Amino acid sequence: MSDLQPVKTAYASVDRRRFLKVTGAGVAGASLLTMLETRQAPAQIKGTTLRILTWSHFIPAYDVWFDKFAAQWGEKNGVKVRVDHIPHLEIPARMAAEFAAGTGHDLILNNATILARLYYKSLVDMTDIYDQLGKKYGGWIPAAKSPIEVEGRIYGIPMYYILLPMLWRKDLFEANGLKPPDTWELARVAARTLKAKGNPAGMAFSHCNDANLNWRSVMFSFGAAETDPSGDNVMIDSKEMREALQFAKAMYDEGMTAEVFSWDDASDNRFLASGIAGWIHDAISAYRTTESTNPAVFKNTFIANEPAGPGGKRVSVSAPIVFLGWKFSKNQQAAKEFLVHLVDNDKEGMIQSTGYNMPFLNDNAKKPMPIIGADPKMQVLQDFPKIVAFFGYPGPYTPQIQEVANLFVLPDIFTKVARGTSVDESLKWGVGEYRRIFSKYKRA
């Protein structure tokens, strides 16, 4: 009898708090899986409010559809949905304010400036729905994880990305015996030929997002890299980068005018719509704008595949759009469920955006894709998912790369070269800026 002692079991270490945590997570996980299987919202979200912060889409009709779509989902599931639209450039400041206040929207959209890696400790882990959606729709395209994966976990759901293809004037090319701009060299020849005829080409060298995207497409297609696959080391000081810079200088001198130094993200749209441009490298909003503002030019504007570099490599650097959710949100379950519903209706979103939104999920990227698969001039866009990359390629989209992009370091290297500074000197300056930024993060 004296041997009788309290037996320590595994149960003894489970206190009330731990029990609630484990069972709570289990219930939430189970209801999410059930929800994904049955497409039915769990009852817990009824009577809650979901606040969504998103950008003002370049295709206004998409915003109209999105607001209606969100409201209908809310009505169906007993959730009051509020959608706020702000210009995408204001989103980082709004996120900083909400984070500081510890309150705000349940879902926040990031456009091009993806802040998942910066805020990941305060963001909802979305690995569960990311994996489920991936399984359901044939997997995500390779670039999808880059902006949202931290230490093996996923902190956002990629919604779509914005491509910047080559938009070229077929009538002008044919009239001058030029081949379509399938390579950067052919694009340069065309720019040189057409500039002499009063139709220069245009790619922004200024402080704007297009410049950040376009010149990365050029350098990556030339075989240069921004960081190594770990994302920790700067790789721009390379032979390929020097070739890309020399090429850019030649293309500017021969085929562009100084106005490219002053452009914002919409200037090239106007340049194309005015009928002056021989070609531009821009989002299809330029193509769509021209459709309404200058039908004659639109008729002759064609979309090309991403031009190949000297080694035949094609890399299209695009602007990713992802939804993130705050950990302090009181309605995480509704937020996740709404995202699942939104991705389930991805194709409808593509239709409403008139082909502007490109899908991250392989099944949705299968040919024929909505809108662009039916338009002979746009069909080539269906080949882009294989070659899409984001900032930092081939490394991930890290906070240090985000700072490099915010300070327009890469376009400034190209600008220096175009304005006459030697390639070596410009690159030396750029490498110095990159390393200074990277070293601050290493020290931190």
Added chain:
Amino acid sequence: MTAGPAGDGAESATRAAAPPVARRSSLPAWWRSNTSRRLAFGYLLLAPAALYVALLVGIPFLFSLYLAVSDANVGEPVATFVGLENFRAAWEMETFWIALRNSVVFLVVAAVFKSLLGTSLAFLLLQNFKGKKLVRGLVVIPFTLPISVSVLSWKWMYDSQFSVINWGLHKAGLIGGYGSESWPIWLGQPHLALLACIGVNVWRSFPFSAIVLLAGFTSVPTEVLDAARVDGCTFFQRFRHVVTPMIFPILIIGFLFDTVFTLSDLSVVYLLTQGGPGNATQILPVLAYQIGIQAGSLGRGAAIALMLVPLLFPALFLMLRNLKRRDW
């Protein structure tokens, strides 16, 4: 019976006289003089303004000092002390020195133009003419328009292709057509871009300078000006020796406001060029915003923003000391 009331009357008179003496003796010594009480009342009246400044200026300033010596970033709730590391990081950036230089150039050039235009406009508005009140109302429109609206209008006017300024110059035969060498690319050529940004700042702010000066001019007694005129003073002599000394405090306050507004103006450059092309228009507030908010490094952003203080402080100190010496 008569004694009673008489006695009551004396008592009540004593009671009536006694309490003030008792109250006065119980008050602290510093409160007994009228001067002290007036001073305390004055401070009481000032208290709301002081509290307002402390809450809206003092606390954010102290918070930015804290951020500047920490590794705070937008995603990390807990920051650690890093000393002057953020300042060192800023000094190592070539872009920081470009931004500092541009900020000083921006401030000085804008101040010169605002002084010239503001003074001229103030003199014009002093004259009597039909519709004077309407004109006085209209000239402040640039200052009262939302900055995003006015700057976007300027962006169109500076457009590389559709600039109405270029169109006007071309029609006047001063420059060639679009695509020619003489066609200015306002926001694309480094020096022109900085001038274009300064131009918008001047356009927005010089009505404010004019209004401040106008307030000063109208406060100068006409008798004094008439006396100077009778003594044979020319217009410039009256302006230099009579008007300027009399409105000096107003000039200094206006100048202080303008210096602070110009140095901390983020919107014009951010909306027009985002600091481009190639950092040609980069200024400290924009750089601080790009690093602190957009890239999320609050500590380094705060350190860059605080670099404005050494620029502002000596100027403020000298001006305020000068003002005090004059004992207005």
